[in-house]
Amino acid sequence: MTFDDNRQFIEALEKSGDLVRIKKTVDWDLEVGAIVRRVSEMQKPAPFFENIKDYPEGYRIFGEPLGTYRRLAVALGLPPATPYREIRAEYERRLAKPLKPLVVKDAPCKENVVLGNDVDLFQFPAPMIHEGDGGRYLGTWHAIICNDPDRDWTNWGMYRLMVADRRHVTGLCEPYTHQYDIFKRLHASKNQNMPVAIAIGMDPICSIMSASRSFGRKSEVDLAGAVRQKPVELVKCETNDLLVPAHAEIVLEGEMVLGAGRLEGPFGEYTGYRSDPRDMRTVYRIKAITYRNNPILTMSCMGIPVTSDTVVRSMDYEILMKRVLKMNGIPFTDVHVPLESATMMAVVGVKPAYKGIANQVGYAFAAAQMGLYKIIVVEDDVDVFNMSEVLHALSSKCHPVRGIRVYDEAIDPSPLNPFLSQEERKWHMGAKVIFDCTWPLDWEGKVPGRVSFQEMYPQEIKERVMQNWINYGFEGE
């Protein structure tokens, strides 16, 4: 099943019991945010708000579209109860065959066109998401689109966007991002503003691609086609040459303004904290808005896990980490980025084929520009997805001195980390740490034996116990 737009996805989620339609009028000023936050923390179905205070009938908000593995499965056309490892395997399999987009002339996103001085960003019910945020966020689950013709590359990125006034949005665009790279190389160097388009309310796969970081300089739209198993339809903007998803609910057309800055933030972020102070940030001047009738604004309420971002980005990081391990020739079993870690910690399962393997993992990740800071390296007798096993290995096998390796002054791509000092945020410097939960290979013959039912008893005894389990008076499994 391929969803041509977010509306079809909403219907599918409703059918599978993964969406709640909220008809009661809700306030965009904190009430929507509070509901979505509670939904995220309780892992409840996605809220679909049909009546928003101060806004006309038909203007709607879809909260946390991909905030559970069930919703991720539905987005991929899989049964909602598909186990996560199968979801990821299917996603990885599809990524292998990129599909170029189709350019169309007519598009749902052109049902309404607003140009020039008529542009008013307060037309849409951008929510005030958390108390104390710097403003109303129109972009928390969206794509900022810009072009790099030199490399035949169109970048889609998800960088938060706050409404500054009726014609300007402002947000984070950090130096390590693809968007900043394109801006600096192709536009700032020529003293030019950069044309951008901001697509809100795309189909779920396009949103996944926009949120993902792991694909290097590849056009996300080709990969969206791959995962959708159907090309994405694109349509040309009204005021520039960029192509945007034809099915998007709302498209803002404009430019990233050279040398301009507006105050943005603070904002409660994916780390679960509001840690970056209000500061001067990138300005986007909006020159046109196109939108569908009865537009649906998508939003994520960042905060403590689990949000759409943690679901998508943990999968994305796992795929990227596996690539890094393969590239470095490190024998591994699997990688898991637990949702509870807010994508800042990973568990790497290795086959301890040689001495120092955890250190090799450490060097590979210290050099990678990923927002993963704590890596737990376990042996292949631990299931990386079983956090009970992982915590036991961390507690029992990691030496408090020799088992912990710190990589100080590693590149830190995100200024949002709560544990960073202000100075570290400024210079994008941080630290990474490896917890080595593998036995030293030179302990051969002296490795402590794990005391478990499976490992400490002869097969004959285990079978006898299993056969008589109910006879002993226990309930069956």
Added chain:
Amino acid sequence: MKKEYDTFVLRNEELPDGQECQIAIRDLTPGKRKYESFSVKAFISSSAEQLPEGDRLWIRTDLGRLEKAPWKIKIIERLEAQ
């Protein structure tokens, strides 16, 4: 009817108490345009007595925490955005 605004005090900055200044504020008037931000030339004071005719100005830290006591603001001129 008095209006309400708020402002964020940025890192390493202090609000000029009892002085005319340029300041970025948000309009807290309920409705569709609430939280619109803009810069103004204004006179601000932590003392209600010093600016009895002023509007209310709430103060937030750079991380968004609301200070307990509001200030007063008298807007002289709204400045154009970039």
